Amino acid sequence: xxxxxxxxxxxxxxxxxxxxxxxxxxxxxxxxxxxxxxxxxxxxxxxxxxxxxxxxxxxxxxxxxxxxxxxxxxxxxxxxxxxxxxxxxxxxxxxxxxxxxxxxxxxxxxxxxxxxxxxxxxxxxxxxxxxxxxxxxxxxxxxxxxxxxxxxxxxxxxxxxxxxxxxxxxxxxxxxxxxxxxxxxxxxxxxxxxxxxxxxxxxxxxxxxxxxxxxxxxxxxxxxxxxxxxxxxxxxxxxxxxxxxxxxxxxxxxxxxxxxxxxxxxxxxxxxxxxxxxxxxxxxxxxxxxxxxxxxxxxxxxxxxxxxxxxxxxxxxxxxxxxxxxxxxxxxxxxxxxxxxxxxxxxx
Numbered sequence: 001x002x003x004x005x006x007x008x009x010x011x012x013x014x015x016x017x018x019x020x021x022x023x024x025x026x027x028x029x030x031x032x033x034x035x036x037x038x039x040x041x042x043x044x045x046x047x048x049x050x051x052x053x054x055x056x057x058x059x060x061x062x063x064x065x066x067x068x069x070x071x072x073x074x075x076x077x078x079x080x081x082x083x084x085x086x087x088x089x090x091x092x093x094x095x096x097x098x099x100x101x102x103x104x105x106x107x108x109x110x111x112x113x114x115x116x117x118x119x120x121x122x123x124x125x126x127x128x129x130x131x132x133x134x135x136x137x138x139x140x141x142x143x144x145x146x147x148x149x150x151x152x153x154x155x156x157x158x159x160x161x162x163x164x165x166x167x168x169x170x171x172x173x174x175x176x177x178x179x180x181x182x183x184x185x186x187x188x189x190x191x192x193x194x195x196x197x198x199x200x201x202x203x204x205x206x207x208x209x210x211x212x213x214x215x216x217x218x219x220x221x222x223x224x225x226x227x228x229x230x231x232x233x234x235x236x237x238x239x240x241x242x243x244x245x246x247x248x249x250x251x252x253x254x255x256x257x258x259x260x261x262x263x264x265x266x267x268x269x270x271x272x273x274x275x276x277x278x279x280x281x282x283x284x285x286x287x288x289x290x291x292x293x294x295x296x297x298x299x300x301x302x303x304x305x306x307x308x309x310x311x312x313x314x315x316x317x318x319x320x321x322x323x324x325x326x327x328x329x330x331x332x333x334x335x336x337x338x339x340x341x342x343x344x345x346x347x348x
Contacts, residue, residue, distance in 0.1 A: 001321075003032045004091060005098040006105025008146075010038035010060040012226075013248030014100045014120070015047075017154075020169040020313040021098075021119070022049050028317050035089075037104050043210075046228035056085045056104050059145070063187045063265060086111065096320070099148055106146035116148040117325060119167075119316065121247040122270065124153030127161040130277045134269040150325045152316065156251065156307075157281060158336050162328055164316070165309045165335055166251035175236040180222075181299070182238040182258075183207040184231075184249060187265045188290065190223075196290045197221050203299060205242075206234050239303065242295070245271030250278060257306030260284035261298045282345050283307070305342035310335055 003025070008014045018034070025032050034050040037058025047053060059082055062072035082104070089108040091097065097109040097116040109116040125131060125142050153163035183205050185193055190211050197205045198219060205221045212225045224230060235241070241253045245264035253260050262284050264271035278284035285301070287294040312335055319331050 001030055001095045002093060003030055003096045003098055004035060004094045004105055005032050006035045006037070006100065006102035006146075008038050008060075008101040008103075008120075009036040009044065009055070009058070011246055011248075013246045014102075015044075016169040016248045016252075017119075017167045018100060019049055020167050021317070024311075024313045024317040027314075028321060030317070030321070032098075033094075035102065035105050037085075037102055045226055056089075057081050058085070059103050061268070097148075098320075099146055101146050103146045106148060110147050115325075117150045117152065117320065118146060118148035119152045119154070120146075121154045121166075122146075123151045124155040124161075124163045125270070125273070126151060127153060127159070127163055129153075129155055129159045129161060129163070129273075130280065131273050132269065132276045133272040138269045152328065154247070154312070156254070156278065156283070158332075162332050164332060165312050165339055166247070167312045167316070168251050168255045168309055169248070170232055170235060170252040170255065175233070177239055177303075178237045180204040180206050180234075180238055181240050181242060182234050183242045184209075185242065185244055185263065185290075186210050187244055188263070192290055194218060194221060196292060196295065199292050200295065200299065206238070208234075240298070245275040247274060250274070250284065251309070254283060254304075254307040255309060257304050259298070259301060259304040261287065261295065263287050263290060305344075307342065307345075308338075308340035310338035 007018045034053040036053055037056045038060040041055045057078065059077050062076050085104050086107045089104060091108055091112045091114045094114055097105050097114050099106050099116055099118045101120040101122050122142055154166050155163050156166060181203060186209060190209055193207060201220055203220060206224060207221055208224045208226055208231055210226055212223045216223050235252060236256060238258060240259040242261045243249050245262050250260055262275045264275040275286045279286045285298045315331060315335055
């Protein structure tokens with residue numbers, strides 16, 4: 001079986017999930033090529049695991065100071081180029097297209113009649129799960145942005161729906177927890193982040209941000225450029241994580257037992273829904289803006305307990321190899337039976 005795996009490259013979460021899948025696909029002996037869209041080719045990093053991967057422009061959203069900028073989103077996306085990429089992507093040598101919310105490979109597989117399986121957190125919103133701030137247009141995007149024959153949705157809790165637990169790339173390491181807080185707020189400005197964190201002079205922060213080129217220190221803040229290995233080391237050693245409301249980083253933090261403070265990207269319903277869900281489950285604290293009073297209270301909170309999720313990537317690869325893609329019930333039940341939540345998690 002030869003597979004093309006299309007991955008949305010706008011956020012690092014999709015790529016992190018693809019890393020976990022790539023490892024299991026390779027161990028299963030499947031031949032896989034990778035296609036990434038949504039960011040400039042020069043902005044990808046730590047991509048060795050994907051071999052001679054391809055890139056296309058794709059489609060993405062634009063942000064400005066922690067908010068979705070709809071005008072920039074409309075003007076920065078080139079629909080003519082997008083459809084050219086769709087029409088020029090030759091899938092004749094592939095038996096299956098895997099997709100993580102990546103539109104070029106999704107629409108090409110639809111046009112060319114190649115079987116496709118979509119694996120993403122966005123797919124969870126096709127089902128009856130907590131949803132907050134979603135417009136009619138947002139719901140259309142979920143259903144039509146990256147179409148597929150079969151859909152696998154990922155979420156932190158099952159909500160009695162046919163969805164799966166998160167695919168987690170990170171693994172617990174032999175690391176002693178240290179007193180610093182890891183900060184990853186890529187949609188916020190460096191100036192706003194700095195102004196917030198400098199208020200807590202006795203607390204050390206390690207802040208990763210896409211605008212940082214070289215490591216630098218400003219008082220109690222250590223700024224770091226994006227890098228997979230160093231980020232994972234800091235994630236394993238930190239006492240807590242301050243982040244936006246994506247899916248993959250909170251999943252990794254929950255697995256490692258790190259307390260979470262999340263600030264959703266304003267205007268992005270997925271992040272707003274994610275943060276509200278984790279707060280309702282008792283797994284995270286939320287702040288609507290970069291709020292020093294919320295940070296101060298959160299810093300004083302006790303450490304979190306880990307959520308033990310099974311190896312979802314391996315289970316999905318085994319299911320793919322079996323070929324009965326219409327039936328996900330056994331896969332769903334088998335995986336949720338292995339999830340171990342802390343006792344304080346609210347049962348929704």
